[in-house]
Amino acid sequence: MEPIAIVGIDCRFPGAPDTGAYWDLLMRSGDGVGEVPRLRWDAKEFHAAGGAPGRTNTTEGGFVNDPDAFDNEFFTISPREAAAMDPQQRLLLQSAWRAVEDAGIAPQQLAGSGAGVFVGIMGNEWAQLHLTDYDNVTAQIGSGNGYCMTANRISYHLDLKGPSLAVDTACSSSLVAVHLAANALLSEECDVALAGGVNVALTPALSIFYTQAGLSAPDGRCKPFSSEANGIGRGEGVGVVVLRRLKDAVADGQRVYAVIRGTAVNQDGRSNGITAPNRWAQQEVLASAYRRAGVEPSDVTFTEGHGTGTALGDMMEVRALGHHHAGRSGKPLALGSVKGNLGHTEGAAGIAGLIKVALSLHNRVVPASRFAAKENPSLKMREHGIRLLKAPLKLPAEGVVAGLSSFGMGGTNAHAVLESAPPAAARPKARPSATAGGIGAAVFTLTAPAVPALQRNLLAQADAAERRRVPVGSLAWNSNHVKAGHRYRFAVSASDTAELVTRLRSAADDPDLLARLTAAPTGRPRTAFLYTGQGSQYPAMTAGLYRDSALYRGFLDEADAALLPHTGRSVRDLVLGGDADVHLTRWTQPALFAVEYALGRTLAELGVRPDVLLGHSVGEYAAAVLAGALPLDGAARLIAARGALMQELPEGGGMLSVRAARESLEARVAEEPLVGIAAVNGPLATVLSGDLAALERIEGELTERGLKTRRLQVSHAFHSPLMEPMLERFAAVAEEVGGTVPQVPVYSTVRGRLLDQEAGEAMDAAYWVEHIGATVLFADATIALLDDGATHVVEIGPRPVLSGMVRTLGGARTAAGPVHVHPVPGEDAAGRELGDALAELYRGGAVPDWDAVYEEKDRVPQQLAPYAFSDKHRYWAARTPALGEARGGRVEPALQSVVSAPEPESAQSEPAASAVAVLSVGHGRPEGPVARAAYEVVGKVGGYAPDELTPDLRLYEDLGFDSVMVMELKNRLEERLTGLGEMTVQDLLPRLSTVGELVGFLNEIGAAAHGHEAPGQEERTA
Missing domain, CATH: 1.10.1200.10 (ACP-like)
Incomplete structure (x- = not known):
């Protein structure tokens, strides 16, 4: 049999609300058994010494807490439907979701897939209570009950298209479900399978049956293979595992808890009673499982027994095992049973045992078996090659084989053979990626269907991160891949785990902060990259980002290599070294180009690709490369020539910013042949450029008219007639470089509009020559861009320069305007600020390439806290036998479902939000x-x-x-x-x-x- 991997686990058993608590209960030999809760039935009312007909002999059992709690809003189930649903369906829905998350999969990723669902279930008492109340039967009652619906609900709500079925073989139901799931994977009927079991005891019916059949332990506790064993104690629980073919799990880098090597199922046939165990059938199901697994009995280190704690059941099981293991000298088979901790969880018994075995193999230790201290001598275990586990058994790191038995009351037997996962799969190494990755910060993400749910889960993640010593990068990488898909998106960057915990708690406790770090995008964002022009430079710009981000570092090095043949000096070293020469035009322009090319490419590599581009003056060069209009080496040659040729021009030019409309200045500028309108940045933001003497004359006149003016600190009169002496030499270079039609839409500041791609409007040699002296029509181009519906404006440059102008231009046009994102918000910016920018974009609906965000060492599967469901809403029967009348041993309850949902989540915190009221x-x-x-x-x-x-x-x-x-x-x-x-x-x-x-x-x-x-x-x- 091809190996099957267990890649995800979730469970809830008596005294153990989750998988971690379950393992803790087992390791400390804890007792999950207690008095029957009043929510089920009045155990004392049904208890009578001596087991009189119609009564039980115990008031004890293993019960899960709060089985009536259900987060119906999470699954978009109306309160009326939730109240009609069998609580076993509700428990399975939540457990299945958490198991898929534990497998490192965002559950929404499985939507539409052929994943299968296989559920073992034995009892359907909710249906017995509700479907016999004929006056209150509704469509919801019908769909809320029935064995099939326990599996079908999961398939429906997760949108799974593979096989979906429930199986009832009594106590072996859930292990038979695992057997069917494994076979479906082997036959390639599905590639992912969810297998589980559930049991909720709503009435004392089975307790009465066990008592009358002489099978019920008076103290409500199973004592497997113990001299004190005196019957069955009932238990509840739910468990779900996610299964995949081992080769697929390993290929995808998933963590594997354990491997299923082989399973087998058979039947007792006709024996000494339909409910009596059959030793010979048990022997054969063990042999079949060993054969399918390709192991010898001597290979098996330990077995999780069925272990009901009944005299006949324990004896038959030990003899069946002894048939295969009696010859083991010096290495007896270790035996135990989880029923000593939980009671007999009936339809969930097989999955309880499977999860115990998987966790034992994963953690390399088998817990002691509760009640093993007083071994039943009549079982003669030593003669059968068996030893009862009285203390934990340490396991080697690999190659351990284990068995698991589950026998049904009606004679359907199941056995599974498991093995420890291959070392690389048990603790997988970093997941490889085509990208080297790394921005120098982690971006932790979390999604939820409502804001209160988000708050609850932020605290759950903070608690888990605080308890575990896991690097922040690995935590964040897992959150990006697993905690995705819901409407409300939360994202925050952090440099270490302690900072992450603080930021998660702060957001959960502060509604205003949470609102700033959360969004509910309605669709894909339309992202514009705006590249800054000359004047935004400063010594050591982006040095912090270069230090922190391997991704940025690689692209800046690439730009520097492309520039070096044309500059004769490393622009990268000049920039990072804090050299004041960065303000000299010959170095400013290639330096800005290198920084902006590297920053744009970094974002694109992170999955944030622009829908439209705009560059202010010299910023258009880097924009053209990202748009595909210029190759990197060609753009590097052009920008180096541009800066050097401008530097060679005589000084004596200047630039003047005027708070006035372009139209009001055109006539005066036309009178000065050495002055031009260099840029139009807004309705009242015009820049003049040219001869200093002419600018002084204009400035004086404008000041007399009451207009505000400001001299710009520049070395030359850019975008003016004074640039003409360099045009011929630059044109020669431009002709050799060329240029094509951009592949990404570009809003040209030369044209003041979108370049027409269909008409073949290229950013060619003629364009770049015109670009030198043309007016920068930033306002016109930006207004056109905003009218095109950009939702996010990302400023690509060493510091924000354009955002203020964009806000001025957009503020008068729309109430909200686009979101402004600054990957490098200032001179001290580093990886953390780039992480903040990525978080902002993710909140707006972007889908980053998360692997590129992290170095390889961080791309390791880690267990995150499972989704924390709300327990505010309660659904139960108004009158179960707990409140009914016992008449001649017959219970006649009044059958109505009640809902206890004090408030929708929206009323419990601000900002208000829930699946109902958000x-x-x-x-x-x-x-x-x-x-x-x-x-x-x-x-x-x-x-x-x-x-x-x-x-x-x-x-x-x-x-x-x-x-x-x-x-x-x-x-x-x-x-x-x-x-x-x-x-x-x-x-x-x-x-x-x-x-x-x-x-x-x-x-x-x-x-x-x-x-x-x-x-x-x-x-x-x-």
């Missing part, structure tokens, strides 16, 4: 009888209080409506409102996007029926 903040509800009726009916169908509902809530995405609920909605509306006229489902469906649109539709058809536009309709009284 869209509704600030939106009033329309008045009128039709609106009131619509809100009441929507609330009734979904189980919402009318005051929770607002016009902008979406019926499907936010309120969890489906086709069944839509039909009920239509029928109830027709009952509630008269005079609506004809309302068909076909007409109704397109108008169900929001509650407000539904109200509008009802008003429309009502007005049409009455021949007027008044919204009021006759409301039928109850």
Whole structure:
């Protein structure tokens, strides 16, 4: 049999709310058994000494805490549907989600895939309670019950298209589910399989059965293979594992807990009773599993036994094992059973054992078996080559083989053979990537369907990060890949784990800070890269980023290598060395080009690729390279020639900034042949350039007119007629370099508009020659860019220069304007600031290439805290046998589901947000009888209080409506409102996007029926 890897685990058992707590319970030989909670039934009422008919002999058992808690908003399930659902479905939904996360997969990544779901389940007491209450059976009650739905719910909510089935073989159900899942993987029916089991004890029915059959332990505790063993103690729990073919898991660099080498399932057939164990069948299922696994019995180091703690069951199991292991001299088979800690979890017993074995192999130690201190001498274990685990058993790092048995009450037996994972898979090394990676900071991300859920999970991640000593880069890399896919995006950068913990807690505790670090993008962002021009340079610019970021370092080195043949000196060394020569034009221009090329390429390599580009003057050179209009070496040659030729021009020119419109200056400038309009940066932001004497005359006149002017500190009069002496020599270089049509749209500051790609408008030699003397039409180009719908403006340069001008230009046009992002916000900027910029872009909807953000050493799978579901909403039966009457041993409960949901999450913290109310903040509800009726009916169908509902809530995405609920909605509306006229489902469906649109539709058809536009309709009284 091809090996199957266990790559993800989640579980919840008595005394153990999660996988970590489960392992802790096992290692300390903890006891998860206690008194039957009142939420289930009144155990004392049903207890009678001596096991009288219809009564139980114990008030104890293993029960999970809060099985009524369910985060229905997370799964977009209405309260009414949640209240109808078997709690076993609810537990499995949450456990499946967390198991997929534990496998290092964002659950949404599996959507649409052929992943399979296989669930073992034995009891369906919720259905027994609700489906016999005929007056209250609803469509939700129907779909909320049934074995199939335990698996189908998972497939539906995770959008999985592979096999989806539930199996009931009694106590062996969940190990049989694992067997079926493994076979589906082997046959390539699916590539990922979720296998699990669940058991929730709602009534004392099985406890009564065990008592009457003489199988129930009076203290409610299983004592596997112990001299004190006196029967079964009931237990609850849920567990889910994620399975893949080992070769696929290793290829994807997933962590592997353990490997399933072989499984087998058989049946007792006719024996001495349908509920009695059959030693011969157990022997054969062991042999079959060993054969499929390709191992000899002597290879098996330890076995997790079925271990119910009944005299006959323990004896048959030991003899069956002894048949294969009796000849082991000096190396007896180690044996134990988790039922001593939890009780018999029935349909979840197999998965409880599987998870114990997988964790034992992963952690290289097998926990002691509870109650093993007093071994049952009549079992003669030594003669059978077996020893009971009275103390933890340390395991070697690799090559350990283990067994796992699970036997069904009706005779269906299952056995699995597991092995420790290959060393590289058990603790995988760094995941390789095509990119060297590394920005010098970590960007931790987290998503949730609502802001309160985000707050809750921020605290859970902070707690987990504080407990574990894991490098921040590895934590963040895992968060990027696993905690993705929900509507609300949180992102923050950090330099170390301590800082990350602080920032997570601060955000969770401060609503204003959380709002700044969170966004709910509605679509893909439209990103514009704006490249700064001359004047933004300074000594040692981006030195911190070069130090921290391997990615930036590589691209700056690349630009420097391209420039060196044309400059004769390393521009990189000049920049990073803090040389004041960076202010000399011959060095300024190539230096800015190198920095901006490296920064633009770094962002592109990080997955942030521009939709549009704009460069201010000399900034267009780096923009042209990223747009594909110039090759790097050609652009390097051009920019080096440009700077050197300008430096050779005589001094004596200057530039003057004037707070005035271009049109008001054109006539005066035309009178000065040596002066030109160099740039138009805004409606009242014009720059003049040219001969100093002429500029002084103009400046004096403008000052007399009351206009504000400012001299710019420049060496030459750029973009003026004084540049003409260099044009011929520059044109010769430009002709040799050439240039093509940009592949990415470019808003040209030469043309003041978008270059026409379809018309073949190129950034060629003629363009670059014209560029030297042409007016920089920044305002025109920027306004056109903003009108094109840019949502994010990323300034590419050594410090922000253009953002203020863009805000001025955009502020008058739109209320919000684009988000401004500064990868290098100042002279001290380093990797942390680049991380902040990437976080901002991610919050806006960008999808970075996270592997490129980190060095290889950080790209290692790590376990993050699982998703923390809300426990605010409670769903249980109003009257179970705990409150019913015992009449002649027969319980007659009143069967109604109740919902205990004190408040939607939106009411519990600010800023308000939840799956129900997140869209509704600030939106009033329309008045009128039709609106009131619509809100009441929507609330009734979904189980919402009318005051929770607002016009902008979406019926499907936010309120969890489906086709069944839509039909009920239509029928109830027709009952509630008269005079609506004809309302068909076909007409109704397109108008169900929001509650407000539904109200509008009802008003429309009502007005049409009455021949007027008044919204009021006759409301039928109850």
